[in-house]
Amino acid sequence: MTPLAGVRVIEAAAFIAGPFAAMILADLGADVIKVEPPRGETYRRMGRVHGESSLLYRGVNQNKRGVVLDLKDERGLKDLHALLADADVFLTNWRPGVAESFGLTDTALRTRYPSLIWVRVSGYGQDGPKATNPAYDAVIHAESGAMRSGAGPADPPADANSNVADKVTAMMAAQTATAALIERSRSGRGMVCDVSMLDTTAYFYGGDISTGHRVPGPEIDPGPADTGVRRTSFSTADGWLSIVPVTRRQLLGVLEVIDHLGEWDSIKRNGSDGIWPAMVEVMEPILLTASAEEWQRRFAEADVPSTVVKDFTAHLDDEQVAHNATYVPIDDPGTGQFLQVRYPGLFDGAPVDIEHRPAPGLGVDRR
Numbered sequence: 001m002t003p004l005a006g007v008r009v010i011e012a013a014a015f016i017a018g019p020f021a022a023m024i025l026a027d028l029g030a031d032v033i034k035v036e037p038p039r040g041e042t043y044r045r046m047g048r049v050h051g052e053s054s055l056l057y058r059g060v061n062q063n064k065r066g067v068v069l070d071l072k073d074e075r076g077l078k079d080l081h082a083l084l085a086d087a088d089v090f091l092t093n094w095r096p097g098v099a100e101s102f103g104l105t106d107t108a109l110r111t112r113y114p115s116l117i118w119v120r121v122s123g124y125g126q127d128g129p130k131a132t133n134p135a136y137d138a139v140i141h142a143e144s145g146a147m148r149s150g151a152g153p154a155d156p157p158a159d160a161n162s163n164v165a166d167k168v169t170a171m172m173a174a175q176t177a178t179a180a181l182i183e184r185s186r187s188g189r190g191m192v193c194d195v196s197m198l199d200t201t202a203y204f205y206g207g208d209i210s211t212g213h214r215v216p217g218p219e220i221d222p223g224p225a226d227t228g229v230r231r232t233s234f235s236t237a238d239g240w241l242s243i244v245p246v247t248r249r250q251l252l253g254v255l256e257v258i259d260h261l262g263e264w265d266s267i268k269r270n271g272s273d274g275i276w277p278a279m280v281e282v283m284e285p286i287l288l289t290a291s292a293e294e295w296q297r298r299f300a301e302a303d304v305p306s307t308v309v310k311d312f313t314a315h316l317d318d319e320q321v322a323h324n325a326t327y328v329p330i331d332d333p334g335t336g337q338f339l340q341v342r343y344p345g346l347f348d349g350a351p352v353d354i355e356h357r358p359a360p361g362l363g364v365d366r367r
Helices: 017-027 076-086 108-114 137-143 166-187 196-207 248-257 261-268 277-285 294-301 310-316 317-322
Strands: 008-012 031-036 065-068 089-092 117-124 191-196 233-235 240-243 306-309 328-331 336-341
Touching: 008 017, 008 076, 017 031, 017 089, 017 166, 017 261, 031 076, 076 108, 089 166, 108 191, 117 166, 117 294, 137 166, 137 196, 166 191, 166 196, 191 196, 233 277, 248 261, 248 277, 248 294, 261 277, 294 306
Parallel strands: 008 031, 008 089, 031 065, 089 117, 117 191
Antiparallel strands: 233 240, 240 306, 328 336
């Protein structure tokens, strides 16, 4: 199955949020044409370059075609319009004002391409007091309140790894594009869709109320933001183990595995800071007596959620990852073999049926 076969996407985006969104559509079978300036987008040169681009660039640009257009030149703009003439989706992540400098206003595109869906990814939105401010992942993560989630007043902000705001925004932008395609199938009209990193990150963290107080006035329930904040990683005889009991039965299972089940009533009674912190005091020295793998085996037998803390190499070697065929080996002219991660959804038990291709070389495809 190829859900988005026949859908054509023109991407004029850089770095992560926009390109990752277009990659999701490509991984679902859409024909994505990436438009880059003559030197290529900046993310090609972030990190060590292999061939024409870095591994970072490859990771968010797979399964696309690529063309080079100088949009500051009249010919380049003419070629872009030629691409948009038979496109279904136009995806950009320019800062507000950039599109207008090319003559690409929402009114102009609606008039010229009435069935086109234009998805505009931005940091803060298309207007407002911060709309034109530069915005990258860490900035938005700080803006959203997420860095303070579960932290005390004296604790330093918690930096997020792996560009969470960028990637969640990309997923929301791709979902917005597919929702707009469904609406167009009913109404026949295109539309301009805006997805900001600020709004998306607030939406992402909204379920655990880590973006702020959801009830106006004095805080009526300070607990929700801290509910999921607790220590889960522990040192063992040879590495780290993550233990994540949630239910009463699982908490009892932890105590049973470490042979301290008889202390449950005492822990409940004396755990002034909560049951889990009191259990941690008991667990820590005991976990040092065996390997992480051994503890994982024991906790699994007791149906307690736990796992050895893996690095990326161990993750790639994991038996479940191999069973799921999460990664697809492909030939890449810059690296030789390259492990491409497939779209995670299965359709009637099967992955999307596409020809897996590497990220495009700079300007390799015809306009």
